Every structure is written in C-alpha cells, then in structure tokens.
Amino acid sequence: MADTLIDATTPRQARPDARAPELSWRESTTGYLFLAPWLIGFFGLTLGPALVSLYLSFTDYDLLSNPRWVGAANYVRIATSDPKFSAAMRVTFLYVALAVPLKLAFALLVAMMLNRGLRGLPLYRAIFYLPSLIGASVAVSVLWRQLFAGDGLLNQALKLVGIHGPSWISNPDTALYTLVALSVWQFGSPMIIFLAGLRQIPKDVYEAAEIDGASRNQQFWRITLPLLTPVVFFNVVVQTIDAFKAFTPAFIISGGTGGPIDSTLFYTLYLYQEAFAYFRMGYASALAWVLVVIIAAFTALSFLSSRYWVHYDG
Amino acid sequence: MSGFALSRRSLIGAGIGSAALAGLGDLPAVARELRLRMFWWGAKERAERTDKVNQLYLSSHPDMTIAGESLGWTDYWARLATQTAGRNAADVLQMDYRYIFEYARRGALLPLDSYVPKALNLTDFSPAAVDSGKVDGKIYGVSLGLNSTAMVYDKALIQSLGLKEPIWNMTWSEIGDLAAEITKAAKRDGFTGMEDGGSNEPVLEVWLTQRGKSLYTGEGKVGYDEKDMTEWFAFWSELRKRGASAAPDTQALDRGEIDSNLLSLGKVAMAFAHSNQLVGFQAINKSKLGLSTFPDGGKGAKPGQYLKPAMMWSVSAQSKQAEAAVQLVSYFVADTEAGKLLGVERGVPPSSAVRNLLTPTLDDLGRAMVDYISLISDKVGSLPPPPPRGAGEIQSVLRRVNEQVGFGRLTPADGARQFVADASAVLARG
The missing domain is CATH 3.40.190.10 (Periplasmic binding protein-like II)
Structure with missing residues (x-):
C-alpha cells in the first residue's frame, strides 16, 4: 500500500508503448482508487437508481404502498391510450424543432461577429456567455414571467409604438414561443464552441477565395460552414439532448401546470406531474425510459446522418 | 519518501478516524x-x-x-x-x-x-x-x-367605489352582477370584479352540493353529469363576456397559491379561497380585505359549504x-x-x-x-366523502377544460362532455 502511494505521488516517465494489460493489479487498483469518487457516484447515484426506475416502470407504485407488478401495461398505455402523452410530445417536438436551430443560428451569428478581431473580445465573450450560466435558473424564469406578462416590460415597450400586446406567457397561442425565446437567449455555450471552431479555419483559405473573387456570402456557404460542420454537429447533438430535457423554464412559468391548455406541457413536466403531483411513480418511470429511447434515437440519427454532411478534413 | 507516504496514510487514517468520531459524537448527544x-x-x-x-x-x-x-x-x-x-x-x-x-x-x-x-x-x-x-x-x-371555503374581497376598494360589499345570502347571479358593477366602476385596464372561478375545484364543489350533487360519490365516481357541467361552464363564460370575471389570459397567471392569486396581483376585487387564508392574503395585500361566503344557491338549495379542519x-x-x-x-x-x-x-x-x-x-x-366561522356554523352541510385515489388530478382537468372554453376552443356543452369524460377516466385509473 505504501508503495502504491509512492507511485501515485511520484511523477512517472511517460511510456508511449504502455498497453493496458501490462499494468499490474497494483497499478490498476491505484487507477480505480483515483476513479472511486466518480465510480461510486456513477453506480450509487446514476446506474442504481436507473435500474430501479427500469424495474418500477413495470409496476404500479404510489410511494405509500409496495410496487405492484403490472407487466408492460404502462408502456401499452403510453403507446395506445394516453392523450396527454401525445400532447406533451407535440409540445416537446415543436420546442426542439424551433429552439435548437434558432439558438444555433443565433450563436453562430454572434460568434462570427466576435471573430472579426474585436477589441475587448474577452469582455464581450463573458457578457454573451452570462445568460447561459444563469439561464436555467429559477430567478431567470421568474424574470421571464415579468417580461412577457400582460403588463410586462415587452408590452409596455410595444405600447409606446401603439401596439396592445397580449399576455404572452398566459396565452396558449404564444406561451411556448416565450420559452423558445428564453432558450435562444442562452446561446452562450454553443457560441463559445463556434468561436473556437471559427478560429481553427486557416486564414489563407479565405485569402485564396478572395483572390478568386468569391463574395462574402459565397465564402460563408463554401468555406466557413463546411469547415465548421464538425462543430455544428457537436452543437446539434448537445443542444438537441438539452432541449428534450428542458424542464425548469416551463415548470416555473406555468407554475407546474404546463398551461394554459397544456401549451407548455414539456415531456419532462408531464413526467414530473405524473410522479410528484399524482404519485404514479411506475407510469412516470415508464415515461422516463421512453424519453431515453427517443433521445438515443435522435442522437443515433444525428450520427448516422453526419457522414453525409460533416467534413472532417481541412 | 516512504516515510512521507506513511505520514500521508496516517493522515488519511486520522482523517477517516476523526470523521467517524464526529459521526459517533452524535450518539451520546x-x-x-x-x-x-x-x-x-x-x-x-x-x-x-x-x-x-x-x-x-x-x-x-x-x-x-x-x-x-x-x-x-x-x-x-x-x-x-x-x-x-x-x-x-x-x-x-x-x-x-x-x-x-x-x-x-x-x-x-x-x-x-x-x-x-x-x-x-x-x-x-x-x-x-x-x-x-x-x-x-x-x-x-x-x-x-376550523375553516371553510370563503370569498376574500378587497373591502377598501369596494367601499371606495360606493358599492355594496358581498354578503352571505347573495346568489350566484347577484355576485356576478356585483362583479360586473365593480369592473365598470373601477375603470382599470385589465381589472375585473371577480376572478374566474370556473377552474376552481372548491368553488365547483360548493355549487354542485347546493344542487344536491357532489364532486365524488361515496364509491369514488363522479357525482355530476354533463348537464350540470354545461351550466357551470356557461355561467362563467357569460361572466367573462360581461367583463365581470377575469379574462382567460389573466386568469392563467394564477398558479394556485396566495402569492399568484389575482387578488394579490391587483387584478380582481373578489377571489375564492379558504377562511384561514385571510391572514396570508392580508399579509401581502396593501388594501384592507374582508371575508364573505361563497355565493348562495338561492331558494330551496342545499347548504354548499362545510366546516372542516x-x-x-x-x-x-x-x-x-x-x-x-x-x-x-x-x-x-x-x-x-x-x-x-x-x-x-x-x-x-x-x-x-x-x-x-x-x-x-x-x-x-x-x-x-x-365571526365568519360563527356566521356560517348554522348554514353548512356535513363533510363530503373523502376524495378517492387519483382525485388530485381532477383540479388540473377542470383548469384545462375551463381554459379551453375561456379561450374559445370549446363551447360550454363540448367542455362539459370532455370534462365528465376526462374526470371519469382519471378516477377509473386511480
């Protein structure tokens, strides 16, 4: 044990030819010990509960009595006779379809503006990133309510130009779009990644294009975008997963109801209601696993399609 | 070097030991x-x-x-x-x-x-x-x-408008008229006399009980039919049209807590609540508030309210x-x-x-x-049967359907059909 500790504290020469099977059990034990905090977290807090949730998804469980095995009944109900499931799916897919492209387009736009060699770039970068740090918080959702309420800031501004706006957050026709706007506003993290990607594109490509007489527009479509596709791909995958999992904004803005008329009933919110408002833990677990499958399917789809549009060569 | 490792190990050991001691330290305490x-x-x-x-x-x-x-x-x-x-x-x-x-x-x-x-x-x-x-x-x-359902109203405002305060024997239509008068007299943008009670389960319960119906039967089924619910949604639809009760996009701001109630938001003068909540309402409302009963069922009606813990x-x-x-x-x-x-x-x-x-x-x-509790003591009925399993979801069904009627997506009759169907399905599922 003492040796192990010495090993761990003594910097080792890097062995470029080292292969995993050659590690002694002592060495691997050390490795696992260093991994332990993460492993305990993964098995205890992620994998364990996930497996229990998988089991519960085949039961009827209201927390107070013991879970009762019902076979695939929960999944059958989801697939065949749950109108709220379809409502939640509609809302969620609309949200993902709007929020992800808009947010990425906006992030790319800002990244390109910042990439033009601005003075004080670090400051701007920090300012634009700020909404992403606080965007998912309760406070911002509350702020959003204030902005888009009937007598909120937006309508007071509209009043100055003579427009009488509706109560955006409490109207079933517009409530979801305020949530899309909230998501677009948090463009910071994809923006930073785009910015890094833009910096990777060699300047001489642009210079050559300019000499050949390519317009700015052509340069964007023929050079910038194709060379940026690996970054776009990464952002699409990450943001799509995030959008499917969005919860806090809808929960705060609708007060947990998903209203008005289920217009902000995100899938995760519906899942939450079934679990913690109506105590149908078994059904909620089944809903959660369906969401896992949906997200996995979308991610797989992104990866499969990537060979047709993502260019990894410079 | 070995000594260092040992000392590190013993340090770790000491750390674990003292942590364990700290944990044990609670035991004698x-x-x-x-x-x-x-x-x-x-x-x-x-x-x-x-x-x-x-x-x-x-x-x-x-x-x-x-x-x-x-x-x-x-x-x-x-x-x-x-x-x-x-x-x-x-x-x-x-x-x-x-x-x-x-x-x-x-x-x-x-x-x-x-x-x-x-x-x-x-x-x-x-x-x-x-x-x-x-x-x-x-x-x-x-x-x-003890408490009961109660209307909480902006006493100071209604008095300043020179209107009559709500009292216990006012019927549903009289309360509706009063609300319309308040809206007219107050002349405030987006302000109405009363909140939209159509999506409020306790209000529906009182209204049903006065008609000899109930929210749930003793067997845990719905205690009303489409005819009752058509009248219910039509009543509130009418009040919204007259400007007596809150518009649907205003009512949707209410999240079912005192803080977001339209009375607290300064959007209405009368709200449906419980009598003990007067303290909570007054704590965040500047204007002086009063208590009154839910509207009366009129001649021949049964008592709609009840006293409960x-x-x-x-x-x-x-x-x-x-x-x-x-x-x-x-x-x-x-x-x-x-x-x-x-x-x-x-x-x-x-x-x-x-x-x-x-x-x-x-x-x-x-x-x-x-005073309120003693006033209503001889005007209340007995406690209804306890809500069956799954009943917690009925409130959100009622809210959704009333919103659909309010935003003009459903007629009161269609809303009633949907509400009875959805509520029955929720109770059957448990």
Whole structure:
C-alpha cells in the first residue's frame, strides 16, 4: 500500500508503448482508487437508481404502498391510450424543432461577429456567455414571467409604438414561443464552441477565395460552414439532448401546470406531474425510459446522418 | 519518501478516524438530547408563528431540539410522499383532509387514541372537532383549526367605489352582477370584479352540493353529469363576456397559491379561497380585505359549504419518539400560550379554552375570521366523502377544460362532455 502511494505521488516517465494489460493489479487498483469518487457516484447515484426506475416502470407504485407488478401495461398505455402523452410530445417536438436551430443560428451569428478581431473580445465573450450560466435558473424564469406578462416590460415597450400586446406567457397561442425565446437567449455555450471552431479555419483559405473573387456570402456557404460542420454537429447533438430535457423554464412559468391548455406541457413536466403531483411513480418511470429511447434515437440519427454532411478534413 | 507516504496514510487514517468520531459524537448527544422533526406546508407567516411556539416549548424542555421545515402546498406533498417511502418522514406532520385517509390506511400515520388524555389533551375539543381527525374510527389527526371555503374581497376598494360589499345570502347571479358593477366602476385596464372561478375545484364543489350533487360519490365516481357541467361552464363564460370575471389570459397567471392569486396581483376585487387564508392574503395585500361566503344557491338549495379542519397535526408511524411527538402536538392545540402565538393563522382553534382566551385579544383580521366561522356554523352541510385515489388530478382537468372554453376552443356543452369524460377516466385509473 505504501508503495502504491509512492507511485501515485511520484511523477512517472511517460511510456508511449504502455498497453493496458501490462499494468499490474497494483497499478490498476491505484487507477480505480483515483476513479472511486466518480465510480461510486456513477453506480450509487446514476446506474442504481436507473435500474430501479427500469424495474418500477413495470409496476404500479404510489410511494405509500409496495410496487405492484403490472407487466408492460404502462408502456401499452403510453403507446395506445394516453392523450396527454401525445400532447406533451407535440409540445416537446415543436420546442426542439424551433429552439435548437434558432439558438444555433443565433450563436453562430454572434460568434462570427466576435471573430472579426474585436477589441475587448474577452469582455464581450463573458457578457454573451452570462445568460447561459444563469439561464436555467429559477430567478431567470421568474424574470421571464415579468417580461412577457400582460403588463410586462415587452408590452409596455410595444405600447409606446401603439401596439396592445397580449399576455404572452398566459396565452396558449404564444406561451411556448416565450420559452423558445428564453432558450435562444442562452446561446452562450454553443457560441463559445463556434468561436473556437471559427478560429481553427486557416486564414489563407479565405485569402485564396478572395483572390478568386468569391463574395462574402459565397465564402460563408463554401468555406466557413463546411469547415465548421464538425462543430455544428457537436452543437446539434448537445443542444438537441438539452432541449428534450428542458424542464425548469416551463415548470416555473406555468407554475407546474404546463398551461394554459397544456401549451407548455414539456415531456419532462408531464413526467414530473405524473410522479410528484399524482404519485404514479411506475407510469412516470415508464415515461422516463421512453424519453431515453427517443433521445438515443435522435442522437443515433444525428450520427448516422453526419457522414453525409460533416467534413472532417481541412 | 516512504516515510512521507506513511505520514500521508496516517493522515488519511486520522482523517477517516476523526470523521467517524464526529459521526459517533452524535450518539451520546442523541441519547441525551431528543431531536424532533416537524414538517408543514405554508408561507413565511406560518413558519414564523410555528417557530415561536417551538421556541417556547423548548424553553421548558431544555433536553430537546425541534427541527422545523416547511414548503409550499404542491412541493410539500411530493416531499412527504418521497420521505415516507424512504422511511425518513418527520415525526410531526401537517395533514390535510384530502390525504389523511390515504396515509392512515396505508399505515403511514400513528393512531393516537392510546395517548388520550395523558399525552394528548383534547378535553376542550368538541366531539365533532375530535372526529374530524378520525379515519375508520381511530384518531390519526388533531385539528389545528376550523375553516371553510370563503370569498376574500378587497373591502377598501369596494367601499371606495360606493358599492355594496358581498354578503352571505347573495346568489350566484347577484355576485356576478356585483362583479360586473365593480369592473365598470373601477375603470382599470385589465381589472375585473371577480376572478374566474370556473377552474376552481372548491368553488365547483360548493355549487354542485347546493344542487344536491357532489364532486365524488361515496364509491369514488363522479357525482355530476354533463348537464350540470354545461351550466357551470356557461355561467362563467357569460361572466367573462360581461367583463365581470377575469379574462382567460389573466386568469392563467394564477398558479394556485396566495402569492399568484389575482387578488394579490391587483387584478380582481373578489377571489375564492379558504377562511384561514385571510391572514396570508392580508399579509401581502396593501388594501384592507374582508371575508364573505361563497355565493348562495338561492331558494330551496342545499347548504354548499362545510366546516372542516383547515389542517391537522399527525404523527408519523415511523417516529421513534412518538410519545414526545404527541406531547408536542398536544402543546400546539391545548396550551393557551401556544394558542396566542398561533392565533387564527391555521384556522379558528378547535379548543374552546384557547378560543375563549383568544377572542378578546384578536385583531380585526382574527375577529373577522372567528365571526365568519360563527356566521356560517348554522348554514353548512356535513363533510363530503373523502376524495378517492387519483382525485388530485381532477383540479388540473377542470383548469384545462375551463381554459379551453375561456379561450374559445370549446363551447360550454363540448367542455362539459370532455370534462365528465376526462374526470371519469382519471378516477377509473386511480
């Protein structure tokens, strides 16, 4: 044990030819010990509960009595006779379809503006990133309510130009779009990644294009975008997963109801209601696993399609 | 180097050891010091009063600590169910009529009969008040106060407009007329006389009961038909059209708590609530508020309202200090000093001794509440059957359908058809 500790504290020469099977059990034990905090977290807090949730998804469980095995009944109900499931799916897919492209387009736009060699770039970068740090918080959702309420800031501004706006957050026709706007506003993290990607594109490509007489527009479509596709791909995958999992904004803005008329009933919110408002833990677990499958399917789809549009060569 | 490693190891060892010691350090303390956990729903006002009573209790029980925790209504039930499932429920819990049957029948609560009268002093409770906490003949809850549904209204505003305040024998249509007059006289943008009660389950319950119907039958089915619901949605539809009650996109701002109620947001003059909530409403409303009954059913109608325990203390069946927990419960409901601190914030105290002592010391607010309870005492019916499993979802179904009618997506008749179908499906599913 003492040796192990010495090993761990003594910097080792890097062995470029080292292969995993050659590690002694002592060495691997050390490795696992260093991994332990993460492993305990993964098995205890992620994998364990996930497996229990998988089991519960085949039961009827209201927390107070013991879970009762019902076979695939929960999944059958989801697939065949749950109108709220379809409502939640509609809302969620609309949200993902709007929020992800808009947010990425906006992030790319800002990244390109910042990439033009601005003075004080670090400051701007920090300012634009700020909404992403606080965007998912309760406070911002509350702020959003204030902005888009009937007598909120937006309508007071509209009043100055003579427009009488509706109560955006409490109207079933517009409530979801305020949530899309909230998501677009948090463009910071994809923006930073785009910015890094833009910096990777060699300047001489642009210079050559300019000499050949390519317009700015052509340069964007023929050079910038194709060379940026690996970054776009990464952002699409990450943001799509995030959008499917969005919860806090809808929960705060609708007060947990998903209203008005289920217009902000995100899938995760519906899942939450079934679990913690109506105590149908078994059904909620089944809903959660369906969401896992949906997200996995979308991610797989992104990866499969990537060979047709993502260019990894410079 | 080896020495260094050893010292590091022994350091780690010492660290683990001292951590373990720190953990063990609690043990003798637990043996010496009793620690009770108390959990309730409610806002800041309630938390402050409850903490004061606990402090007072501890001053004569120096060997104890009480850890109090509170949440809003919705989060409270989510947390309580999770804690109960995790065998980690607090010793003393606040219970509601809606949930006590479910919790008691599943063995989550401790029957308290054997603690009466020594540990649990209920001598000044009326038999009805004791019975209100019984499930299947055993005491599982101790009433913390009586309340009933009540209209809370902006007294100062209605007076300043020179209009008549709502009183107990006003019918539904008269209240609607009054609301329309308030809207007209107030002349404020987006302001109406009354909130839209069409999505409010307790309001529907009173209205149904007056017609000899109910929210649920004793067998846990819906206690009304499409005809009732068509009239219900049409009544509110009419009031919205007349500008008497709130527009749907204003009503949608209400999230079912005092803070977001349209009365608190300054959008209406009359709101549907519970009598004990007057304290909470007044705490965040600048204008002076008043209490009145829900509208009257008119000639030949049955009493629609009923008196119920606003909330109860229960003791968890998992509590390892049940005796001490029961004594604390007893202190809250039977001790006059505790009663003075609690006031009527949780409802009118069920103990006659506490009530008599409290009455002369009450402020306007408290007196209004006590007066209200005595005013309606001879106008109420009996407690309805407890809500069946799954009933918690009916409120959200009602809200959704009333919104669909309000935003013009459904006619009142179509709304009624959908509501009866959805509510029946929810109850059948449980």
